[in-house]
Amino acid sequence: MSNFVLTIILAFGLIVMALIGVAIGWLITGKTRVRHCGMRG
Structure with missing residues (x-):
């Protein structure tokens, strides 16, 4: 169990x-608005 x-x-x-x-x-991407919309993790 441990x-x-x-x-x-x-x-x-x-x-x-x-x-x-x-x-x-x-928060970082929201503040700086970095263009990573094309990236899909």
Whole structure:
């Protein structure tokens, strides 16, 4: 069970970091209006 809980914690941490990165990138692109409309991740 400890490994299962640890996996959930690590996955949750990665998701939070990803969301923060997307939020920061969205704010930067929103303020500077960089031309990345053609790029599709």
